[in-house]
Amino acid sequence: MNNAMTALLAGSRLAGHTLQLTSGSQRTLAELFPAVEHISRFNLRSDVARSLLNNADHHLASVALPYALATHEDFVMASINLLRNEGIAIQTGGKPIKAWNMHTVLFDSAQHPRPTDWLESFDLLREIRNCTAHAGGKAQTRLTDHIAAMGTASITGWQRLNRQHPNDVVQAGTVRLIAEHIFTAFAVTKHLGREINAALAAAVPKTSWARIAVEDYQSTTSRVKNSSAWRRGLVGYARVNYGQAKLTENELEQAARTLNYWTLATWK
Structure with missing residues (x-):
């Protein structure tokens, strides 16, 4: 994307x-x-x-921001479902999970520190998106209130990415998008994605990660089960795609045996 x-x-x-x-x-x-x-x-x-x-920058950004945020929202919701499926209590505070609180729900449920500065930038992008999609580009109170409440660190981060103060997003009561907002949306969602990966890696048991990695690998490979090529492919696949989980070869072997993808007496 x-x-x-x-x-x-x-x-x-x-x-x-x-x-x-x-x-x-x-x-x-x-x-x-x-x-x-x-x-x-x-x-x-x-x-x-x-x-x-x-x-064309303003128009491209008007398309790119909703696209980037919707893709990220789907990832966050899927991550919350992963925690739920692993039996981890989801901390919603009694409220429905929406785009405005989904990160808080995920990080609190995984007992992972909230990356507050990046979340403030994400919420600024979200309010910009809402003004563009639902208010014809007119700056709404929620957007201006959010900008006024941003902390020093998040403002500095926004300026570094966009070469403008958050206040400059609003000009004459209208949201004015620039090309840098596209790159900011990607940078913010990428950073939050990495934080989410770290949270999931710590919260989900390694036995579950091994099972997930083996099932994922099996769904993508054409290599024959019980072959040395299948075994080597699995180890490499887990290292590249599940590196955050730090799975050992022994953990992968046990998962492969449990799932009946490896039935030989020896692993090597």
Whole structure:
């Protein structure tokens, strides 16, 4: 998703740069580039098209933020379900689990410290998304109140990522998105994802992680069970994809035997 959205952003710049070659032309893009698929849907003169492409950041960010946050929300909810399925009590405080409290529920349930500064940046992105999606881009009270309540560390972090103070998100009562907000959404959700991985690794028993890793590997591999290639593949797969759980080869072997994916007398 990160690469795809960055490709769109870079693509708008590349296209705008390319259209410099047609400066002064009165022909439309469909006339100039008839072989380009879908060009008729963007059939403008090159100067008009170039202006739109060079100012696409706000629109791309309006698409990227909901996409990034929705993907992350799905990951967080799945992680909470993993804890629940492992018999860990979910600390909801008697409230439904929503985007605004899902991180608190997860970290508290896993008994993992809350990454407060990053959560404040996430909630700022969430309020920006809400204004864009539900208020026509008008800055709502929840957004301005959140910015006013942000701590010094989270403000510094936001400035480092965006080269602007959080207050600059709102201009003349309207949310103004920039390209850096796209990268910030990816950076914040990536950092929180790593925190969640650490929380899950500590909270979920290693026997469960070994079982999950073996089942995951078996669902993706074409190697024959009980073969040395299957065994080596499992060890490598767990090291790359489940490194946070720090699974030993013995733990993987026991899980593979329990699941009847390895039935030979010896493991080697």
